[in-house]
Amino acid sequence: MVSTDINIKKSKAFDVAEIRKKFPVLERKVKGRDLVYFDNAATAQKPQVVIDALVRYYHQYNANIHRGIHSLAEEATAAFEATRDTVKEFINARHREEIIFTRGVTEGINLVAATYGRQHIKEGDEIIITGMEHHSNIVPWQLVCEEKKAVLKIIPVDDNGDLVMDDFEKLITPKTKIVSIVHASNSLGTINPVKEIIEIAHRHNIVVLVDGAQSSVHLEIDVQDMDCDFFVISSHKVYGPTGVGVLYGKKELLEAMPPYMGGGEMIKEVTFEKTTYNDLPYKFEAGTPNIADTVAFKAALDFVNETGKENIRRHEEALTKYAMEQLSAIEGVRLIGTSKHKTSVVSFIVDGAHPQDMGILLDNYGIAVRTGHHCCQPLMNRFEIPGTVRASFAMYNTKEEVDELVKGVGKAIKMLK
């Protein structure tokens, strides 16, 4: 019988108390207080299902993948490749072989810079990035520019933390070969108009890499709709383990690129005279990968899908709005990053108080925030500040925790006076 019950498809209600029970670390105390974890932009905490997937792998089917014919090797290979299929769905890639496993966003960008970049950039060519990039989307391109005598150009950032889009098209010349932009800023929260940037760049035949480190956990990602040429993710920011990431690339681009690392798995045939390379995605996956963490990454993505990205986003948006209102009402607090289009990052500075001192005082109340330049030194220079205090929210954070932060900031300001 065909079921016509539409309720089957209805998403579950979002219940933050229930969600919190799924993250064991949230039960712990820090300095005698309940942990308030607001450092999610650095790395998210892991739900029990992710920890279980890791343990299950090592308990039951640890084996090297792709090469073995025994049962354990087959099970490990199937689990590893299942993650590739889940990632493909998660970002709506057209082909599974467009999903390359890496160690994280940093490695993904370095891979593209060292292969596509070195292959296509010639003396005098130009690469465009934005003024709000993480160092991992600056330095790999500087390395290419140094080697090839190419030029790095920067899309400026305005006082709210938005890109000055009028300047973008003006930066483009016939020598521009690559645009590499962050989707959502880790320091400001700004969500950049990547579709518009990609459309403009493609009109000029320029390829675009999008750094999805901060967006993939908060926003629906559809690489086909976005039409980016490359997209990079880190598992650990999407509630998965550290040490795993994904480089998505359009198949025709990946096929034309030289390999990044040489070794096992990435070859078809090796003789001392000549080596032929493996097909995608294995051409870019030399050596034994991080099998356990890749397997557990699937559990994290399934968990996010089951919770519902839209539910998560609505919850985080409400927390962000509330935190921005409450913090900006405190005398001496200045928000850095006030774009209308933001993820759940709230960065601020306090008159007369160094961000690091604020961070240490907040830790005494069990509140984990990040302080400093957040690996965005040029952006901090743009705002003429040494760094910020950054609270970044995840699905398990609560309004009560934001109240704790606001109280903590108030108390810290009094102590530092």
Ligand code: 7TS
């Ligand atoms: N790009 C952005 C926008 C990031 O936020 C980060 C990490 C990276 C790249 C690098 O990612 P990784 O997984 O390869 O390290 N951001 C942060 C942060 O904001 N605090 O700690 C790490």
